[in-house]
Structure formats: C-alpha cells, structure tokens
Amino acid sequence: MTSTTPNSAAADVTAKPKAIAKNWDGLKPYLLAAPQTIALCVFLVFPILLIGVVSFWEFNGYSMTPAFTLDNYISVFSSDVTLRTYVNTFKFVGMVWLATLLIGYPVAYFLSFHVKKLKWQVLLFLICTIPFWTSNIIRMISWVPLLGKEGLVNQMLMGIGLIDAPLEFLLYSDFAVVLGMVHLYIIFMIAPIFNSLMRIDRTLITAAEDMGASGFNVFKEIVLPLSAPGIAIGSIFVVTLVMGEFITVRLMGGGQAASIGKLIQTQIGSLQYPLAAANAIILLCVTLLLVFSILRVVNIRKEL
Amino acid sequence: MKPRSLSFYLLAAFFGLFVLFLYGPMITIFILSLQGPDGTLTFPIRSFGFYWLGQVFQEQRVGNFVEPFQRSVVLGAIVTLLVASMATMSAMAFRQKFRGSTVLFYLTISALIVPSILISLGLGVMFQIMGWSTNWMTSGLGAHLTWTLPIAFLIMLGIFNRFNPSYEEAAKDLGANDPKTFWEIVLPLILPSLIGVSLLTFTLSYDEFTRTSLVSGQYNTLPLEIFGMTTNVTSPALYALGTLTTLFSFTMIIIAYVAVSRLSRRQQG
Numbered sequence: 001m002t003s004t005t006p007n008s009a010a011a012d013v014t015a016k017p018k019a020i021a022k023n024w025d026g027l028k029p030y031l032l033a034a035p036q037t038i039a040l041c042v043f044l045v046f047p048i049l050l051i052g053v054v055s056f057w058e059f060n061g062y063s064m065t066p067a068f069t070l071d072n073y074i075s076v077f078s079s080d081v082t083l084r085t086y087v088n089t090f091k092f093v094g095m096v097w098l099a100t101l102l103i104g105y106p107v108a109y110f111l112s113f114h115v116k117k118l119k120w121q122v123l124l125f126l127i128c129t130i131p132f133w134t135s136n137i138i139r140m141i142s143w144v145p146l147l148g149k150e151g152l153v154n155q156m157l158m159g160i161g162l163i164d165a166p167l168e169f170l171l172y173s174d175f176a177v178v179l180g181m182v183h184l185y186i187i188f189m190i191a192p193i194f195n196s197l198m199r200i201d202r203t204l205i206t207a208a209e210d211m212g213a214s215g216f217n218v219f220k221e222i223v224l225p226l227s228a229p230g231i232a233i234g235s236i237f238v239v240t241l242v243m244g245e246f247i248t249v250r251l252m253g254g255g256q257a258a259s260i261g262k263l264i265q266t267q268i269g270s271l272q273y274p275l276a277a278a279n280a281i282i283l284l285c286v287t288l289l290l291v292f293s294i295l296r297v298v299n300i301r302k303e304l
Numbered sequence: 305m306k307p308r309s310l311s312f313y314l315l316a317a318f319f320g321l322f323v324l325f326l327y328g329p330m331i332t333i334f335i336l337s338l339q340g341p342d343g344t345l346t347f348p349i350r351s352f353g354f355y356w357l358g359q360v361f362q363e364q365r366v367g368n369f370v371e372p373f374q375r376s377v378v379l380g381a382i383v384t385l386l387v388a389s390m391a392t393m394s395a396m397a398f399r400q401k402f403r404g405s406t407v408l409f410y411l412t413i414s415a416l417i418v419p420s421i422l423i424s425l426g427l428g429v430m431f432q433i434m435g436w437s438t439n440w441m442t443s444g445l446g447a448h449l450t451w452t453l454p455i456a457f458l459i460m461l462g463i464f465n466r467f468n469p470s471y472e473e474a475a476k477d478l479g480a481n482d483p484k485t486f487w488e489i490v491l492p493l494i495l496p497s498l499i500g501v502s503l504l505t506f507t508l509s510y511d512e513f514t515r516t517s518l519v520s521g522q523y524n525t526l527p528l529e530i531f532g533m534t535t536n537v538t539s540p541a542l543y544a545l546g547t548l549t550t551l552f553s554f555t556m557i558i559i560a561y562v563a564v565s566r567l568s569r570r571q572q573g
Contacts, residue, residue, distance in 0.1 A: 024482075028397070028400070028482075029397035029398075029400045029402035029405070030397070030402060031397075032393040032394060032396050032397035033393070033394045033397040033398075033402070033404075033405070033408055035389070035390045035393060035394070036390045036391070036393070036394040036408070036412065036453060036457065037394075037408055037411070039386075039390060039449050039453060040408075040411050040412060040415060040450070040453070042446070043423075043427065043446035043447070043449055043450050044411070044414070044415050044418070044423065044426075044450050045411070046426075046430060047422075047423065047425075047426025047427050047429065047430045048418065048422060048426050050426060050429050050430050050433060051422065051425060051426050051429055054429050054433075103322060106315055106318050106319075107318070107319055107322050109315065110315040110316065110318065110319045111319075114311075114312045114315055114316070124319075126561075127323060128322075128323070128326065130554070130557060131326045131327065131330065133504070133507045133508070133511070133553055133554075133557055134330075134507075134511060134549075134550045134553040134554070135511040135513070135526075135527050135530065135546070135549060135550070135553070136511065136513055136514075136527075137513055137527050137530050137531050137534070138330075138333070138530065138546040138549065138550055139329065139330065141333065141530075141534060141542065141543070141546055142329035142330050142332055142333040142543075142546065143329050144345070145332050145333065145336055145345060145346050145347065145543075146328070146329055146332055148345075148346060150346045150347075151346060151347075152332065152346075152347050155347060183325070183326070183329070215311070236417065237416070240416075240417045240418070240419060241419075241420075243419050244419025244420050244421040244422065244514075246421060246514070247513060247514055247517070247531070251534065261419065261421045264421050264425065265421065265517075265518070268424075268425060268428065268518055273425075273428075273429055273432070276425055277425065277429065280421065280422050280425050280426075283419060283421075283422070284418065284419070284422055287417070287418075287419055288417075291417060
C-alpha cells in the first residue's frame with residue numbers, strides 16, 4: 001500500500017515520516033472502506049440505476065430498444081390487474097406485519113423480561129434463530145405435508161370428528177401465503193424488539209413499581225415507548241421483505257395468489273424487461289415511502 | 305425466590321407454541337424422509353427406512369443434486385472470503401470519522417431494504433445490456449454479496465464497538481506498524497467473532513434463493529435446484545434432500561458455535 005506524500009517536503013529528516021503518517025492516517029479509512037463501497041456500487045447502485053433507465057425503454061414484444069417513452073408506466077397504471085395486484089400485495093404486507101408483531105412482541109418480551117438468566121436468554125434466543133439459517137424453500141415445502149388436503153392437520157381434524165371434509169383453504173391460499181411468510185420472516189421482527197427490550201434500564205421499572213404503577217401501566221408508559229425503535233426496525237424489515245415477495249406467493253399460493261413481486265417475475269420470465277423495470281421502480285418507490293413513513297413515526301438513529 | 309406470576313406461565317406457554325410453530329414443519333419433513341420405498345408425500349408413514357436419503361444421490365431419479373451442492377459450497381466459500389474481509393475492513397474504517405461514512409452506512413443498509421426482486425432484475429438487466437451471460441459465479445456472486453455483506457458489516461460494526469483500542473495503542477507505542485498491529489493484536493482478538501460471522505455468511509449464501517433466482521444462468525445452485533424439484537418431484541426424495549441440506553446448515557452453525565466458544569474461552573483463560 002502506498003501513500004501520496006509530496007517528496008519536496010522532505011527538507012527536515014523527521015518531517016517526512018510524520019507527514020507520511022499523517023497522510024496515511026487520513027487516507028486509511030477510505031482505503032479500508034473502498035472494497036465494500038465498490039462492491040455495493042457495482043452490484044446494487046448501478047443495477048438499480050439501469051432498471052430506472054430501462055423502464056423508459058421501448059419494448060416491441062420481442063426485444064427492448066433504447067428510447068424515452070412513458071408507455072411502460074402508463075400501462076402499469078391503466079391496468080386493472082396490476083392495480084389489484086398492488087392492493088393484494090398491501091393486504092399481504094399488512095397481515096404479515098400485524099401477525100409478526102402480535103406473535104413476535106410477546107416472544108421477545110418473554111425472553112427479555114421473564115427469562116432471568118443471561119445464559120438461558122441466549123440459548124432460547126438461539127433456538128428461535130436457528131430455523132432462519134436454513135433454506136426458505138425447504139421451510140415452505142415442509143408445510144405441505146401438514147396443511148395439504150391429506151395433510152396432518154386435516155387428518156387430525158377429521159379424526160376427532162370436527163370436520164367431515166378436508167379444509168381446502170389451508171394450503172394454496174392467501175392464508176397459506178401469510179402463514180408461510182410469518183414463518184419465514186418473524187425473526188426479523190423478534191430480533192430488533194428483543195434487542196431494544198434488553199436495553200431498557202431495569203431500574204426504571206423498579207422505580208415505576210415503587211411509585212405504585214400497575215403492571216399494565218409499566219408496560220404502557222415505559223416498556224412500550226422504549227421498545228418502539230425495535231418495533232420500527234422490525235417493521236421495516238418485514239414490510240420490505242414482503243413487498244417484493246414472489247417465492248412464498250408462488251409455492252404457498254399455488255397459482256391463485258398474486259403479488260407485485262410475482263408479477264415482475266412473470267414479466268421477466270417473458271422477457272418484458274422494460275415493463276418489469278417500470279413495475280420495479282414503482283415497487284421501490286412505494287417501499288421507500290413505507291420505510292420513510294415508519295422512520296417519521298420513530299427515531300431509530302438512537303438505536304444504532 | 306419470588307413465585308412466578310401468571311403472566312410468566314402464559315407467556316412461557318405462548319413461547320412453547322411459537323417454537324412448535326417454528327420447528328413443527330421441519331420435524332415433519334424429517335420424519336417423512338425416513339420412509340421405505342413405498343413412502344408417500346403425506347402421513348401415515350408406511351414403513352421406516354433410509355431409502356429416500358439414498359435416492360438423493362441417485363442422479364437419474366431425482367435430478368442432479370451433487371453438482372448444485374458443489375456449486376453452492378464453492379460460491380458460499382468465495383462469498384464468505386470476500387464478505388469477511390470487506391466487512392472487517394470497512395468496520396475498521398468506521399472506527400474513525402471520515403467523509404462519506406454516513407452515505408456508505410445508509411448505502412449498506414439499503415442493500416437490505418431494497419426488495420430482493422429488484423436486485424435480481426437489476427443484475428439481470430445489467431448483464432443483458434453489457435452483453436455478458438449470467439452465471440452463478442459472476443451475477444450470482446453479486447446477488448449474494450448484496451445480501452450477506454450488509455449483515456456481516458452490521459455485526460462487525462457491533463464487534464468493533466466493543467473492541468478496546470488500548471491494545472492497539474500499546475502495540476503502536478512499542479513500535480508496531482499497522483499491518484503488524486492488525487495481524488498480531490486485532491485479528492486474534494476478533495477471531496472468534498470473525499469465525500462466527502464467516503459461518504453465518506456461508507449459510508446465508510448457501511441457502512440464498514430469491515436474489516439468485518433470475519441471475520444464476522445455466523447452472524443452478526442448490527436452493528434453485530430444490531425449487532425446480534418442487535414442481536416435478538412427487539416422492540419423499542424431495543423431503544430427504546430438504547433434511548440433508550438442513551442438517552448441513554445446522555452442522556455449520558454448530559461448528560461456528562463450538563469454535564467461537566472455544567476460542568473466546570481460551571482468550572479469557
């Protein structure tokens with residue numbers, strides 16, 4: 001590694017190494033951060049800029065040609081199917097977000113407030129995270145023998161005489177899509193909430209209890225506000241993950257359910273790149289809008 | 305000791321149900337993959353055996369599984385090497401203030417926030433326009449970097465936040481230069497965490513599907529191969545493959561856990 005020190009300043013013998021050292025210290029963080037910056041520019045920024053460019057290109061049914069046309073955007077906004085797909089995507093986002101929050105918060109709360117020993121907290125948290133380090137595809141396939149027409153759930157329900165015919169809505173339905181997504185992404189809600197709950201100063205709670213606050217009041221006035229940044233970070237993760245989802249929708253929805261991610265995937269499959277790009281840009285804008293509105297409600301900078 | 309409150313038991317039960325929800329499906333396919341040749345995709349189990357686990361390695365029946373596995377492992381190793389070094393370097397850079405650090409921070413975070421289909425589409429479009437053909441080693445590698453790099457970077461940031469700089473200052477006062485300080489002081493101290501981050505990166509890459517799905521080119525990685533199988537394989541071999549690849553991921557996690565706890569114990573002791 002070299003540093004760029006002007007040689008002319010070398011009149012004094014001791015000045016030169018000092019100058020090098022000074023320059024080097026100033027340059028060091030840039031050199032260290034360079035590889036990551038380059039990697040992200042090449043594989044993230046540049047591709048997304050290209051999507052933006054291509055979304056204005058013409059498409060004649062076979063290939064795309066450089067041009068400037070708003071046709072792709074017009075066809076997105078004038079298509080009933082596309083608009084309904086957006087509504088459907090928002091439905092998934094809302095349901096998965098609510099479910100992950102309602103399940104994730106009590107789990108995180110239990111781990112941080114009711115499990116007293118750090119060793120147990122770590123162990124139980126690990127138990128929660130381990131499934132998330134394995135293949136999403138496998139985790140979704142594994143719902144099939146449980147929820148299918150001849151699946152375990154239907155067999156059991158019929159066995160105890162609760163139903164006569166198998167429940168069809170369990171698999172290949174919107175229900176299955178939401179269930180699959182909650183199973184896939186709930187850790188992204190639990191981890192940040194757990195993190196922010198662990199940071200709450202326990203003396204605050206003791207103080208509140210000493211002053212006569214009820215358990216519910218302690219939760220409402222202290223725990224919930226202080227864990228809001230965690231909820232915000234978790235929500236950002238869940239919302240962005242679900243917004244672009246197409247695999248769960250395909251595997252668990254069984255061709256019935258639709259989402260904007262799946263629509264884009266289908267358009268790419270039929271090589272309609274400009275149309276897919278226009279949809280992707282809209283998807284990106286909507287996602288960023290959601291993220292910014294979450295950030296407006298809660299200040300997460302403090303958390304980092 | 306204070307008697308446990310009712311809410312403890314309720315929440316404990318809720319937690320238990322949650323763990324069942326997480327692991328239940330996976331245990332189901334694990335059980336279903338341990339059937340004899342007459343096994344089917346659903347319960348009841350007809351006979352017990354390792355037939356389907358063996359079938360996974362028979363090329364003609366299930367589709368090729370060995371080569372995608374090799375690709376996933378090779379790609380995971382390359383991604384891990386790149387990500388571990390890049391994330392360590394940039395996390396070290398973030399210990400000082402430098403211009404553009406906020407931009408780089410948000411750029412890195414945005415790699416996680418941008419919907420994954422955009423990464424896939426963007427890389428596909430980029431390769432198309434450049435006239436390159438997509439391949440798991442090139443476009444696939446890029447897709448994996450956008451997913452694993454931010455996660456590794458955030459963890460490394462946390463590690464260096466807790467890192468005591470006085471060891472480095474001591475080394476420098478004794479006349480060690482930067483590379484020497486890094487190799488002899490910093491690296492040994494962060495090594496346990498670095499191994500953890502590396503193996504996490506490896507599993508994340510090994511299992512990655514969505515970002516790679518449109519840009520893997522002619523040859524599939526393992527998750528893509530499994531996805532392909534979901535449409536045309538109707539035997540427990542699919543579950544067997546699921547069981548085997550899950551066991552592989554878990555082995556990696558256990559190795560990481562053991563390595564980290566051994567190394568950190570040795571440092572303390």
